[in-house]
Amino acid sequence: MNGGLIPYLSGFDWFNQTIKSTSAFLSFDTTSLLSFLIYAVFASLLVFLVLMPIGGLGTYAERKISADLQARIGPNRVGPYGILQFLADGIKMVLKEDIVPVGADRFVFYLAPLLAMVGVFMTVAVLPLSSGLTMVHLDIGVFYLLAVSSLVGIAVFLGGYAPNSKWSLLGGMRGASQIISYEIPVVISVLAIVLLSGGMSFDVLVGSQGGLPHRWFLFHNPFTFLAFFVYFVGALAEANRAPFDLPEAESELVSGYHTEYTGMRFAFFALAEYVEVFVLCAVAAALFLGGYNVPGELLKDHPLGQLLQLGAFFTKTLILYYVVIWVRWTLPRIRVDQLMTICWKYLTPIALFNLVGCALWMYCFDGKSIVSLLFESGVGAASGGH
Amino acid sequence: MGLAPYLIISMILFILGIVVMMARKNIIAILLGIELILNASALNFVAYSRFLTNNIDGHIFSLFIIVVAAAEAAVGLAIVIRFFQVRKSIHIDEAVWLNDEV
Amino acid sequence: MEYTIFTILPIFLLPFLAFVLGSFIVKRSEKLAMAISTVSIFVSFLFSAKIFSDFIFSQFSKDYYIHKYFNWFDLSSQGLEFSVDLGIYIDNMAAVMLLMVTGVATLIHVFSIWYMADDKKYGKFFVYLSLFTSAMIGLVLSDNLLSLFIFWEIMGFCSYSLIGFYHEKEKAGEASLKAFMTTRVGDVIFLLGIVAIWGVIGTVNYVDIYSAIANGVFEGKMVLGISLATFAGFCIFAGTVGKSAQFPLQVWLPDAMMGPTPCSALIHAATMVAAGVYLSLRMYPLMELGGITPFIACVGGLTAFGAATIALVQTDLKAVLAYSTISQLGYMVLGVGVGAYNAAFMHLITHAIFKACLFLSAGSVIHSLHDHQTHDHVQEMPRMGGLKTKLPLTFLAMMACTLAISGVPLFSGFVSKDRILGDALYMAMTNKVYWVAYLLGALGAGLTAFYMFRMMFLTFFGAPRDEDVYKHCHKESLKWNRNVPLLLLSIFTLGIFFSGSPSGQGIVKFGGEKYEWFKVLMVKPIPKNFTTYSKEKLSTQDNRDKILWPKSSYESHDYGLNEEDEHRLHTAHIISAIASVVIASIGILIAFLMYIRQSFSSERIISRAAKFYKILVNKYYMDHFYIKIVIRRGLLKFNRLLANFDLGIYDRYAIDGWEHISRYCYRIADFFDRYAVDKIGVDGFGFVIKDVLNKGLRFLLAGKVQFYFIVLFLVLAFYMFRISTA
């Protein structure tokens, strides 16, 4: 049914041939085995070649961009333009002593970074890199993504709770309540898009948009335009990014929920955070900015087209990623009461309003975008009058 | 996979839930047991829906069980918190008295 | 008219929605709540008017009915049938009742717009009225005792809230509590009756009860040593006694006058109290089967007479009306008791109209009189007098109603009351028990005429007794929301609307059968004709032509008597008509002589019969009896007794006793241990006594949640075990 890696590959003859020949050789149906191998390889590639570098380069980019914005130079010693800085950091992390504070809840202390990592990395399974090279287009795609990423909230809470440190605990409590609060406007904004496209699977969500901006959901109607910003603000808060980085506010909480984490565990928390930002940006790109759609549907059925789609996807996502960092170094941190006010008194009502608006739009205009209503008014008048 | 393994797992979960409810004196722990029991019943519904009936009503039932469980957890925990504010304890045997003098 | 969801349900749902909406917006806009409430009740009046015209004008058949049902819930499984249907049953009686309820309620709403205008809780009042009206309509539409009981209780709640409407007054709070508690006594017994019926025939549908009666289901069934029909009939009648304020539960109604006057008019005069009589009429076949009709007649007669005597000495305008309400309800119950089915129902309707009008007029009078010192309204008749010139329109309306209630020929009260008394006399000729009922009723009629005219004379005639109050009373002018409802209601006090012979049995007669519509259409149901009976599901369509109409479900209006009995009945009616007129005239004459001519002063009579007067002023010491004897001496003592039992006997002997016993046992065991046996036996014994029995008992009584869990799960396990073996 849904697209994804294996259905995409089964469109090729060599793949079917391989299945046939190995089945004949091993005398059982090797589809599952082969797909397991392919998935495993692809997942490893994705994790080690995309996500980890993104986490690492994220830190580099963060420093470099902040340096730009503050008219500094930033890291410039390790490698050309300091680009290998993240490797140096990584090695340093490994070599750091792993300290467990006195009185800490050891089991939970070890569990928290694992949960954060699992919660974030599980989302990658449905991340729509391109129409073929996505691991799998589940029929509950975006819902699965949101559901799985709720593990991060628990991880943050546990990370704050476990080390028996007051800073951590404050950060953890704040973080958990912030993450769960901002999940609501995010989910409701996503609901509006699901309503317009009529499915939760990413291939439906992305497939009902087009390559050029006028066919993006961002410009579909005024409500989705608003929904994008609601989603984006909510996503910033969910990833504990500035200006919503209260859980790790340096000036008041030292370092928030990962105050007591050192070495690899700290690295995992940081990696999870950066990857989560990436995933949320990717979802924003897929839901609102046309995802992997290439303008003009260039080379759609050709294998090379997949690379173009990858390009489109990464371009959009990384631009959003840049915006996230830009926001961090531009806006001051907000207060905790403002945080809750923004979520419950602004974003959630607006998101609900958007959802209702989209439902009405769907009902009144048969889900046509505002552009098509304006420029294809003749067609609209003929089939309108619902 | 047949129906039997699911029913057995569900039964084990249910019984574990009962043991938790019986053995713990902490109200929150008792609520954990209740969640286990609810999960067991929801699992049963889905299993029956898959193996016995050819419709999806079992899924809907599970969905509503989960909804009700969430509501139950919210209200139950709110009561626990209130109880703690009054009695400074969440020992279930503290809940014997109706007035707040003891 | 099509009878579908869309035409029947709005009658009930519109006021209910007005209540729901109103309760939300009443804090925002009182006026809007009022408007919604009034408009909704008016619309449902239009609907019921359509139903009325359908039943009375177009069909004109005593067998015409609508019965629709829907399944409320169904818990049936294999072997166990448990399904509850609710439904709508409209026959001629319900149609007339509906028109009366919605019509009177509309007019009272209109009147309330004026009456409550300067009240702080203006909107809230209308919200309560809406809830009440919807419940009353629901009660009339109900096809079974269960939903009737539900609406019955909602009305009880509304009555409670409206009596205590000015709950800042201590007396109002007490009165509302009293009303609630007193009616509750009747309601509990009523519920027992419902349960008894349900237990036997498995349904509480009127029609099913009728057919069960016809099929002899009730025969041979005994409850507590008396036959089931008697038991159930008595229990249901107890509901009537509570709701319709019959002896001995009449004490709440006079106190209920603490509520605003329009609510007294609607609830405590026209509709809710009449609902009890309506219930008795619906369950008449059961009561007849149970053989408790003589008892009912006597209760009715006693109430009619007793309340009338108390009314003689009341000085509060509304109190007179309250006692007259009790008295008139007594007549209706008397009518039920003597089998004057349509007369009792007719009296219900006529009384509702003229008593609503009387109350509204009283409200109009009270509202225009102020005590400029306390800024309260004046209700005492000794401070009124001579208001005829100041309030001419109110006077007109009130006079018409007074003539009606006093039983003056050509007015509606005469027609209905005379029929009840005529039937009572006829029954008295055959059964001596009914003489009590008839004589009490007839005497009560005279007293009614006297005290009503006394009230009129004291209020409107003579010289003003309190110049100050009189001076401050503005002369009334015609207002749409003050006088129009009064005048409209007073028009319907003319007997011609209800009978072709408003001046008595055939003395002056108009037209043919159609003019006797009340007599022809409102007739007793005959149970045996309900055995072949069908009902229809309530839906969006009306499929009535598929229903098999029963040949004749209701008794013919001529009672099916032979010629001799017919003659006797006719004679009885003539005699009682003449007697009524004579008695009423005597009453009016005495009142005239006493209060207009002042031929003999009331003070002298009071001083002559001081003891009797004191009894009357103290309402036969009924309140005293209830509060001092039943509650203080009885219930409180009983409570104390129970508490003492709990503390003194149960705690001391059962619980502490156990401990004592175990302690003694332990001592004995200890003794044995020291002097006779070895340790094992003693320890074992002590363990059994102290740990198992003692702790076990304590465990049972303490609220250990987990112990309940254990019991719960074990019972569950037991049932699952049973299921698995079955």
Add this chain to the structure above:
Amino acid sequence: MSVYSIDVFMPVLILIALTVGVVLGGHFLSVFLAPKKSSKFQTTPYECGELPVGMAWSMFNVRFYVVGLIFIIFDVESVLMFPVVSVFKSFNDMGRGGLALIEVLIFMLILISGMAYCWRKGDLDWVKSYKRKQVE
């Protein structure tokens, strides 16, 4: 109704295994490579140089719970809305959009009224409830 193979959940499991592997691997890496010479002061929880007093696990303000509570209600709401919303389009195409719209609107209205209640009563205010607490 489209049919899918259970294998679509394979990547999820693989990713979980991979992540757990990465975390455990990192852990063992640091076990082998990192120095182990923790002292008493090194392992005390960080409090800017002060020695910590008491345990960190103290009671928290109830407002965290209220936030969680409102969250879970809306979470459940969104869970119920997801399938409904995803068939909204097909309902609309079938011409039964009005029905779906009304049902969805009723559902949301009821919940929004709950939120309005909480808003009105000040449960959404972070600071106000705090002030009230202080007054006590």
Add this chain to the structure above:
Amino acid sequence: MFLTVLFFLSATLTIASGIMVVVVRNLMHSCMALLGCFIGVAGLYVTLGANFIAAVQFMVYVGGVIILMLFAIMLTGNKPEEKVGSFLLPAMGNRRTLTWGLITALVFFLSVGKILLGMFGIGLGKKTAPTDPSLFESTVDEIGTLLLTDHVLAFEMSSVLLLGALIGAAIIARPETSKEK
């Protein structure tokens, strides 16, 4: 094949975590075990083809209920004056309560087991899904359609339930207003 693997993994996780919930005497760890149990049950849902329900399980239980429970534990866990610090409270039960629990469980196990045996006796347990066991139908659309048509009343009533829970719990959990009022 994968179905079997997933089933055994999930079943093991579910039961092991369930037993952990019973055995572990630290409330926080018990809660973690419950989390594992929920995840295991979600996996079982996946093996039953109920992928939407599995995600719901994740979203509501893992993302909602567990967090709420953690909050509740933090809010009630210990008395600040006692300085106990960990959650090894006596309230986690003792041997006597455990015995009672085990007895009840045993009785229950026997009765449920009897029913299950009876069911398996008539061949119910061996019943497998009508089609290829590893193929499933997508359920989301059907659930959505049913929620909008057949089960619309339950759908709407659940919103009323949630409203009630929201208001009720908010009132209960609201910090106490000063008593002078």
